[in-house]
Amino acid sequence: MTDHNRINETALLDQLGGPSGLVYTAVPVAAFVAANAFLGLPVAIGIAIAAALVARQELPHWHHQRFSG
DSSP states (O other), rough: OOHHHHHHHHHHHHHHHHHHHHHHHHHHHHHHHHHHHOOOOHHHHHHHHHHOOOOOOOOOOOOHHHHHO
């Protein structure tokens, strides 16, 4: 991997808010896709919103417990 590619990857991750920003974005998207496949659009939107709220509340606590102690 060249230095130029590494800089681009680092810049992209920084733009997403770091690894936690990437997770906060991926969780509701994954929940939406899975729910929409089986339950329909209105329910999928609700599940995605709920997943985003849970991720925002719980992931910082999980991260702190998992890696700092």
